[in-house]
Amino acid sequence: MLVKLAEAIGRLVLAGRELTRLAGFTARVTQLRQVLDELNQGKYERTMVAGAENLKGDGGKFIFQNNIIKFDKVPLITPNGDILIKEISFEIKSGMNVLVCGPNGAGKSSLFRVLGELWPLFGGELTKPPRGKLFYIPQRPYMTLGCLRDQLTYPHSGSEAIRRGTTDRQLEEHLHRVQLGYLLEREGGLDAIADWLDVLSGGEKQRIAMARLFYHKPQFAILDECTSAVSVDVEGSMYKYCREVGITLLTVSHRKSLWQHHEFVLHLDGRGGYTFHPIEDVTEQFGS
Template sequence: MSALIEARNLTIHRTGSTEPVLRDVDFRILSGEIVTVLGPNGSGKSSLVRALLGHLPLAAGRITRRPDLRVGYVPQRMQFETAIPMTVRRFLSLPRRIGDDAAALVLARTGADGMQSRQMTQLSGGQFQRVLLARALLHDPHLLVLDEPTQGLDQPGIVAFYRLIEEVRRQTGAAVLMVSHDLLVVMRASDRVVCLNGHICCEGSPDHVSGAPEYRALFGTGAEGTLALYRHHHDHDHDGDEACDRHHHPAGAS
């Protein structure tokens, strides 16, 4: 299968500096995959996403995107001025106006039915995330990019949101690239978890990464098993896990 986005030997410098925030990163995401990028604050997660989407210059390496690629994006933070009214319906029509039927359909898909007239500032955390997701789905993306999508949600809200993402993937076939810094909110449905800290420390299935020495070295010896918040029961097979030391010992290296 061809990749939706593929990065080879990616290096990115901090703004105004020659110091790399990311170095020698190889990354790809295939159609229909759920990939979680995990790492502490300052590890380069947001820089990786911005580079993959073409919003950040590269110091080295190259990025290839499928020519017809459509991306839906759920940002880490979005704030609204309380003094300026903004209904859900109006928000969905920014920057491109959509019809009432399309708005109702996409809100129903994310479990936000009937919220068109609600003010964005009056939504709960879970409702807000569902509306953001609805907006990201408006134009049938091939890839959904979710930057810290469960930030501020409680544990039941996190589990509900992850179930929703899994259902969206099932219905649409869209790939999902999710970014997180919180060990407790990694989605068990992830086909791959990529552990990042300026470079790729390790990657593989959630079970594989949670037991990897590179993961424990980065997050502490007590971190093993913390990826078990939301257990996904697979009814399908994925290709074999990536070895966690793949980036330390490439094929052919001695």
């Protein structure tokens, strides 16, 4: 009886720990849902810095138009009111590959968060393609649960891709374009299921993300250091294919090898200023 009593007390202690973890997860999910509801309603009053109480998240205007991204006097301001750039204006049309560079904290990621409507638009006019025609690839791409086919079609499921008319042959061609054709034999085909987060190396994950880009074929793609673990030759072939199929790229990278694949450069200086020029003008200016 004493032994069983001790075991029961131990189970109670462990159950208490699990309940504490569950309470933490529940609080996080509740907070996330509350913030998402506020975002959908255009409310951004929480955690505003001093002096930023009068900022309104719906102060700007979104215009949806194909084959163009245009910032017209758009301020780059974080949701809590920190002003990174007072006003930024530039225009990118289809076919104008743009390299975005600058020091850490200059606002490179903030620019794309505003563009993706993750952060509020506090002013100006932002013209962008309709939803679904702007694709974002981070430095560490998300690997979903499921088979290899699901990795290539994310956020679509493999079955949804088939309904849209995509064949396995096309997906296999995308794998070969990013030099991952060996995965078909190594893992056992497109239907193979594995823990892809652990199975794939960093470079393989980044190439899977590029294969996703080839599958979706958006008008514009934002590449955020997404080829940092990929060799220069593979990187070059992927950029050339994007140009062939008409995908316009906005690339955040410090690799000099990528300059040849872009026509314009957007430089954020980290002090609230920026420049937007053709690559030739910038190379002459900085003597590169």
